Amino acid sequence: METIKLGINGIDKLFIDGLPRKSNLLVYGKPGCGKTLFGLEFIYHGVDDFNENGVYVTFDQSRENILQQCRKFGWDIEKHMKKGKVSVLSFAIDKLDREVLNKIISEIRKTRARRLVIDTITLLALSKYEDKYTFLIKDKVVVSNSIQQFIYSVITTLNCLDTTNMYLAFSSDDESATQDGISEYLCDGIINLRIRKMGKAFIRTIEIMKMRRSNHLSGIHNFSITDKGMIVED
Numbered sequence: 001m002e003t004i005k006l007g008i009n010g011i012d013k014l015f016i017d018g019l020p021r022k023s024n025l026l027v028y029g030k031p032g033c034g035k036t037l038f039g040l041e042f043i044y045h046g047v048d049d050f051n052e053n054g055v056y057v058t059f060d061q062s063r064e065n066i067l068q069q070c071r072k073f074g075w076d077i078e079k080h081m082k083k084g085k086v087s088v089l090s091f092a093i094d095k096l097d098r099e100v101l102n103k104i105i106s107e108i109r110k111t112r113a114r115r116l117v118i119d120t121i122t123l124l125a126l127s128k129y130e131d132k133y134t135f136l137i138k139d140k141v142v143v144s145n146s147i148q149q150f151i152y153s154v155i156t157t158l159n160c161l162d163t164t165n166m167y168l169a170f171s172s173d174d175e176s177a178t179q180d181g182i183s184e185y186l187c188d189g190i191i192n193l194r195i196r197k198m199g200k201a202f203i204r205t206i207e208i209m210k211m212r213r214s215n216h217l218s219g220i221h222n223f224s225i226t227d228k229g230m231i232v233e234d
């Protein structure tokens with residue numbers, strides 16, 4: 001089985017057997033827990049350390065905001081964008097058209113991406129048109145009332161590509177990852193990022209809740225966010 005490294009400082013030792021290539025990961029947590037940062041590191045280290053091209057899709061920030069966040073951590077992602085190795089796509093959720101999946105797929109093909117991040121699947125799941133999910137897969141129009149069918153189609157369609165996929169999800173509590181209830185089941189791996197206040201400091205933790213086809217460390221591990229990015233502690 002071919003495996004890859006996430007590349008985030010200290011995290012890969014949690015994946016004892018490595019992360020199976022082309023698997024899909026769900027990374028969930030409350031606001032401010034570090035989801036976007038986690039996804040950006042996956043893309044940035046992917047291209048900078050392992051020469052794996054990547055596509056980052058955001059539904060809640062502008063492209064410029066994402067680039068600013070990278071600059072703040074000293075990651076020159078724009079250098080890779082100029083070479084066509086990385087793309088950052090930003091979609092406004094209220095203007096989502098049914099072409100969104102096709103646009104993501106064509107960007108993956110254009111950049112020959114091996115890594116994809118969707119920030120967040122929670123927002124993508126809000127993309128109803130006239131009270132229904134209407135989307136285009138290749139040239140087939142799918143109209144559905146069901147969030148589960150929509151999520152199923154998104155995940156299985158993106159699964160057919162050559163990328164390792166990371167879905168970020170907003171969650172208001174740490175027990176349930178998503179409101180659709182199906183992403184957890186469809187994804188091969190689930191990671192929970194937690195944040196809690198202790199006095200004046202934030203305590204941040206990470207836990208791998210599930211990882212198909214691979215051995216991993218169980219339990220809760222502390223991490224911090226420094227001016228160079230995330231560091232998972234021993």
Ligand SMILES: Nc1ncnc2c1ncn2[C@@H]1O[C@H](COP(=O)(O)OP(=O)(O)OP(=O)(O)O)[C@@H](O)[C@H]1O
Nearest residue numbers: 030031032033034035036037038072170225226227
């Ligand atoms: N340079 C830095 N040094 C330390 N901590 C930082 C730095 N930059 C950002 N942070 C922390 O990272 C957090 C933001 O992380 P991030 O945007 O990845 O969270 P998120 O889970 O995506 O949030 P949301 O659900 O609102 O999108 C900030 O709230 C801040 O606490």
Ligand SMILES: [Mg+2]
Nearest residue numbers: 035036037119
């Ligand atoms: Mg975010």
